[in-house]
Amino acid sequence: MIDVEEVRAxxxxxxxxxxxxxxxxxxxxxLVLASEVRxxxxxxxxxxxxxxxYAVRASSxxxxxxxxxxxxxxxxxxxxxxxxxxPVGDGExxxxxxxxxxxxxxxxxxxVELTRRDGDDGVLVVHEARPGDHVRRAxxxxxxxxxxxxxxxxxxxxxxxVLASIDAGTVRVHPRVRVGVLSTGDELVEAxxxxxxxxxxxxxxxxxxxxxxxxxxxxxLGIARDDEQTMAATLGDALARCDAVITSGGVSVGDYxxxxxxxxxxxxxxxxxxxxxxxxxxxIRPAKPLCVAFVRGRPVFGxxxxxVSSLVSFELFARxxxxxxxxxxxxxRTEVLARAEHAMARKPDGKLHLDRVRxxxxxxxxxxxxxxxxxSNALAATASAxxxxxLPDGDGVAEGDTVKVMLLD
Numbered sequence: 367m368i369d370v371e372e373v374r375a376x377x378x379x380x381x382x383x384x385x386x387x388x389x390x391x392x393x394x395x396x397l398v399l400a401s402e403v404r405x406x407x408x409x410x411x412x413x414x415x416x417x418x419x420y421a422v423r424a425s426s427x428x429x430x431x432x433x434x435x436x437x438x439x440x441x442x443x444x445x446x447x448x449x450x451x452x453p454v455g456d457g458e459x460x461x462x463x464x465x466x467x468x469x470x471x472x473x474x475x476x477x478v479e480l481t482r483r484d485g486d487d488g489v490l491v492v493h494e495a496r497p498g499d500h501v502r503r504a505x506x507x508x509x510x511x512x513x514x515x516x517x518x519x520x521x522x523x524x525x526x527x528v529l530a531s532i533d534a535g536t537v538r539v540h541p542r543v544r545v546g547v548l549s550t551g552d553e554l555v556e557a558x559x560x561x562x563x564x565x566x567x568x569x570x571x572x573x574x575x576x577x578x579x580x581x582x583x584x585x586x587l588g589i590a591r592d593d594e595q596t597m598a599a600t601l602g603d604a605l606a607r608c609d610a611v612i613t614s615g616g617v618s619v620g621d622y623x624x625x626x627x628x629x630x631x632x633x634x635x636x637x638x639x640x641x642x643x644x645x646x647x648x649x650i651r652p653a654k655p656l657c658v659a660f661v662r663g664r665p666v667f668g669x670x671x672x673x674v675s676s677l678v679s680f681e682l683f684a685r686x687x688x689x690x691x692x693x694x695x696x697x698x699r700t701e702v703l704a705r706a707e708h709a710m711a712r713k714p715d716g717k718l719h720l721d722r723v724r725x726x727x728x729x730x731x732x733x734x735x736x737x738x739x740x741x742s743n744a745l746a747a748t749a750s751a752x753x754x755x756x757l758p759d760g761d762g763v764a765e766g767d768t769v770k771v772m773l774l775d
Contacts, residue, residue: 367654384693391529396522402516420440437484437490439457441458450468468501473501474499548601548612549614550591550613551671570588570614606662609664613669673742674742674745704725706763708735722753724751
């Protein structure tokens with residue numbers, strides 16, 4: 367058997383970051399910038415007010431207070447989106463709304479809460495203003511020519527807002543990986559009543575959802591029957607239109623595990639000298655069997671057929687590789703230390719056990735509790751898990767012991 371980290375390193379050694387493409391910024395959520403983005407102009411593009419109130423000369427409010435209000439003459443009103451046309455002189459004010467440009471002559475804004483209207487053309491100011499009060503200067507957020515985001519930036523919602531503000535309609539990014547998902551096995555059916563010996567395919571919907579959650583483009587390839595030629599043809603078609611392929615089932619050493627033969631057939635006909643098919647017996651429970659191939663310039667991840675094993679294999683091996691292909695460096699799930707709420711028993715077997723647990727925060731610290739059934743087919747219990755506790759070889763842990771946990775959300 368082989369260690370988890372050794373398998374991960376071998377996989378990441380041959381996956382490559384996808385070549386950059388130009389995409390509309392609105393379609394780039396979660397993608398990684400391949401080149402820097404500069405702002406052509408300042409943001410905000412003009413000095414404007416951060417508050418509703420009155421644009422004034424700060425010197426005109428000297429000595430203002432609750433007991434000694436200063437009266438200013440109101441010479442205009444300035445809503446947001448309107449260009450100022452009237453300047454502010456000594457002893458004058460302009461009613462101004464949040465976001466509106468600062469008028470000529472004004473160097474401060476008095477919040478409306480610190481004023482009282484006085485007749486049709488006057489306002490009483492009850493607080494002395496200082497130059498710059500509540501004024502957003504031009505370029506206060508982004509200066510003209512400034513690099514706002516560098517290569518390697520993962521674009522989130524706020525990034526897209528900034529890109530819109532600087533009119534960067536197109537960005538150069540590493541594209542979303544297009545990943546085909548294929549289930550294998552004569553025992554599988556899509557839906558509906560079950561005949562004897564048949565089961566419904568749970569892996570494919572789960573893996574498609576995991577891919578969507580990871581921000582990649584998932585392609586449903588359906589179910590391949592237990593036939594080497596059919597599997598090879600289905601995989602060949604998938605490799606022609608996807609950047610990577612994930613299969614579930616057929617990766618063990620049984621008489622009906624045809625995935626190995628199908629991949630070996632494709633690799634044998636591959637002119638690329640890098641073509642390879644690697645079969646691992648990973649020192650973990652669940653998810654010991656794993657196949658990782660590189661054929662026709664694409665990675666193929668052959669995951670086990672048991673649903674929980676398939677999920678764990680995806681999290682440990684497929685997800686990090688796919689995120690790496692998109693230029694991500696934060697490709698591994700966060701691991702934290704937590705307190706075991708109860709004993710977690712196991713038997714020494716030379717493997718790392720990944721028990722499904724529920725993680726919560728209690729008194730500022732992580733606490734974990736088992737979700738119950740830990741069999742590799744017990745997907746219903748696993749559905750309530752939000753973490754995998756990493757139990758090293760041995761007899762398990764006692765209540766209150768510190769354990770390492772991989773967070774899944």
